[in-house]
Amino acid sequence: QVQLVESGGGLVQAGGSLRLSCAASGxxxxxxxxxxxxxxxxxxxxxxASIISGGSTIYADSVKGRFTISRxxxxxxxxxxxxxxxxxxxxxxYCNVQDAWRxxxxxxxxxxxxxx
Numbered sequence: 001q002v003q004l005v006e007s008g009g010g011l012v013q014a015g016g017s018l019r020l021s022c023a024a025s026g027x028x029x030x031x032x033x034x035x036x037x038x039x040x041x042x043x044x045x046x047x048x049a050s051i052i053s054g055g056s057t058i059y060a061d062s063v064k065g066r067f068t069i070s071r072x073x074x075x076x077x078x079x080x081x082x083x084x085x086x087x088x089x090x091x092x093x094y095c096n097v098q099d100a101w102r103x104x105x106x107x108x109x110x111x112x113x114x115x116x
Contacts, residue, residue, distance in 0.1 A: 009110030
């Protein structure tokens with residue numbers, strides 16, 4: 001059974017930093033891509049950043065230069081370092097993992113709140 005466990009959300013003042021982590025277990029067929037999405041109230045879920053097994057990354061324009069995604073292939077973990085946080089970064093953040101068969105899995109979400 002695949003399980004994604006997220007940690008690291010919380011409340012921070014604008015300009016501050018947070019680090020999100022996600023640990024994947026039960027991945028029988030290996031992991032292709034790992035990503036973070038976010039969803040603010042009343043908004044659609046959007047891609048924040050993704051990283052494939054070779055290390056290539058994609059970032060949303062709104063977070064480029066402020067957020068960094070990284071992964072540990074040996075531990076099946078993905079992290080999101082978020083710096084210079086803004087109130088508009090406030091959202092529930094979700095870990096997303098795609099296995100070698102392109103099946104995707106979601107974490108339960110962790111709340112990030114940035115106060116002005």
